[in-house]
Amino acid sequence: MARLNLLEETRFEKLPVTVYPDKLTASKTVAKRIADIIIRKAAKGENAVLGLATGVTPIGVYAELVRLHKEDGLSFKNVITFNLDEYFPMLPSSSQSYDAFMKEHLFNHIDIDLTNVHIPDGTLKQEEVAAFCLAYEQKITALGGLDLQILGIGRTGHIGFNEPGSAPNSGTRLVSLDDLTRSDAAHDFGAKSKVPTKAITMGIGTIFKAREIILMAWSAKKAPILKKAVEGDLSADVPATYLQLSDHVEFIVDKEAASELTRFNTPWLVKDCVWTDLLIKKAVIWLAKTLNKPILKLTDDDYNNHGMAQLATEKGPVYNINIQIFNKLQHTITGWPGGKPNADDSQRPERAIPAQKRIVVFSPHPDDDVISMGGTFIRLADQGHDVHVAYQTSGNTAVWDDDALRYIEFSLDFSKSQNIKADAIEKLYGDTRGFINTKQSNQADPAELQAIKGLIRKGEAIAGARFVGLDDDHIHFQNLPFYDKRKTNKNVSYEDDIQQTVALLQQVKPHQVFAAGDFADPHGTHETCFNIILEALKRLSKTEAWVNDCWLWLYRGAWFEFETYEIEMCVPLSPDEVERKRLAIFKHQSQKDRPVFPGDDAREFWVRAEDRTSETAKIYNELGLAEYEAMEAFVKWKF
Structure with missing residues (x-):
């Protein structure tokens, strides 16, 4: 019976999704899965071949793997890794490179043989990239394929840097980055204009060949795109939807990332609910918006035809529910955000006393x-x-660099116009202009x-x-x-x-x-x-x-x-x-x-x-x- 209930709850979901209370618990679970593969393969004298991801999402996984290495003796000597992607062009020494990221969060802290580490090369000439990508694929194939590929998901629905429009059978290749992806990366580079426009990425077809695929997502920021990936139709506009075609994929997410899935966002559509006051308010407002009707015009048929028959039966009549929710909304409205003095505040959001807060x-x-x-x-x-x-x-x-320079110039011009000594300002101006002219991406300002x-x-x-x-x-x-x-x-x-x-x-x-x-x-x-x-x-x-x-x-x-x-x-x-x-x-x-x-x-x-x-x-x-x-x-x- 429990299994049937779960299937009913998840009937809108087109692939397996496991929801954890927080990203720390979920990250430790993924790290344990990786560790189990490494240990199992080592016991057979075999290498574990892992596909790794970068970005904020896997940081907790890598932290737990480092802990398992240092505290529990997990060895990575039999591990071979292939990273999903890298910006192009990109120097490995750059702070934004995925080479630097992997060393900072994982490789510098474990006993992996760095000759077993493979990361797309952002230093190649563009005409060399195609041959490199083919060789990357051949190395994976020669090792028997990936035992496990871990993924995050971008807000465009990309996996790796497979942006909207990517083909489901695509291989490792050079791609152009979506504008939203570059916007999301702007903070790492100091400005969107400094984010590379291209990247080398494993293809969706390459990812599909892994024996296990785990996609991770944390926070409410990922909730809208996660819903599309899990419940939406297959679409090149959301490349992650192609994972619905795999029999060996699992999405591991925290409750915030899962918040827009039907079973959490509109649970009355898939199961009987415990009707709390907040859930009733949410459901009635949802129904009114769905039908483009004022709350007080909702009918029994509206409730019954939209998964809310249980609510009508348990808490009805329907018109009474409508009035209750209408009144609650009305009571949120106030022109006195600090409380209205000398007024009955029992139905107001803020207290009347003290009158001056x-x-x-x-x-x-x-x-x-x-x-x-x-x-x-x-x-x-x-x-x-x-x-x-x-x-x-x-x-x-x-603040833009040229705005800062303009203020220094103003100070310098003002001091000169008033015959004020400006030696220090002149030096500051010269130093600042020189720094700005040679400033590197995301370089800290003096x-x-x-x-x-x-x-x-x-x-x-x-x-x-x-x-x-x-x-x-x-x-x-x-x-x-x-x-x-x-x-x-x-x-x-x-x-x-x-x-x-x-x-x-x-x-x-x-x-x-x-x-x-x-x-x-x-x-x-x-x-x-x-x-x-x-x-x-x-x-x-x-x-x-x-x-x-x-x-x-x-x-x-x-x-x-x-x-x-x-x-x-x-x-x-x-x-x-x-x-x-x-x-x-x-x-x-x-x-x-x-x-x-x-x-x-x-x-x-x-x-x-x-x-x-x-x-x-x-x-x-x-x-x-x-x-x-x-x-x-x-x-x-x-x-």
Whole structure:
């Protein structure tokens, strides 16, 4: 019976998917599978031939293999490896090369014979590549093929660098990289323009010949493409769908990556559910959106024909369910994000008391505050709350070199016009211009240039916060040290960052904290900054009574918005407030037009912000609620 239930739950899935609670557990499982192959082959006096991948996804697997080698004596002397791909052109000594990656994360820490390591050669002349690729294939074939191939999946659906349009029988070859793939790699190279346009990759046909194939995926960023790969039709537009044709493939994913699979995202379509309040809200909103109907117009037939008959039976009548969800959505809407004074707050998202709240708005980058919650920020200041803003990082990475040079030139010209000695500035200008002219991909800026870029962002942030209505003593530019440390060292301590945040929170003792809950930013800065805030609050909760009255609200909007069913506070904006928010965003001139790291969204940040808030308003209206110009959404963090 359990087996039948599982088959019913996974009936939309066209290949085996195993879901683990987190990527660490999943990575250890994959590492154990690899170790078992190595041990089994060694016992027979045979070599284990492994196909390896690079990128963030397999790092945990390699860390566990290193641990098994050092602590459990796992030997790699009988292991032969073939890497999936390499950028072209690319020097092995470059920090972005997959040769350097494999040495850093695996080969330098185990007893593998480096003559058994094979990685596509990014130093070849282009006319030499075809012969190299043929020889690569022949080496794999001569060894009896790959025992195991591990894969990640790109947001284009690529496996290896087999981008959309790749043939299912393709072999190792030179390929052109998709624009989205290059955007995702931009941070590693310092800018998208510096990412190579080509790569050498094993083909899908080569991958298929492996006796076992494991594709791994972690985080919600991979959820949309994973759903296409697992549940979608075979398509050259999503090369990973070709893995559906294999009898020896398994997808190993964490729960976030699996979140959009039918069995997790819309479970009522495949099984009976335990109908929690949140699941009911999600299902009813989904049904209304699917049918393009306001919630109050949904009928029994709508429920019964869309997998929700159980809900109608257990919690009905249907119209009562509709009213309940409609009221819940209506109660999320408030023009008083700090709480409405002298009002009944039993159906409001925020408390009425105290009428004037102390508030800290944390902004991971110096513009996330106005981009993601600028209208609410303005509303809180206008309504008389004691609002502070804390810019957590300098954001200096996201300033163009020529913008920094322009500011130095301004300082130099100003000093000359005022007959101020400018020897130091002249030297700085010469040194900076010389560095920029010879700068390598992803080369760290010297401290002086980092400082200049940070000051550019700081000036813009202060201008934006002043425009919102804050006094200078309520504007805190934290410049948390992890941001610069992490550019040269992936394993940094966050203790200084936490202590600095603790001190600020102790100073303000806020009733409300607003923090970025959008963890899809390309650099991972948002998530790191949120974890620092969370740890600071957890520590303070042990000694400071005010923390018990502090509510933590999460905002999104720079990259993605909250799903409608998740929203717990929705602040409507008037056309005038949308305009004021736009002008606050415009204060960040270095990020206007074309930021250094735009992600895969080509729109300017102010356009993204307006489109997303107007889309939220449109959704609320289509569900049957009032029509607003725009709405900013928030979710309360549950400690």
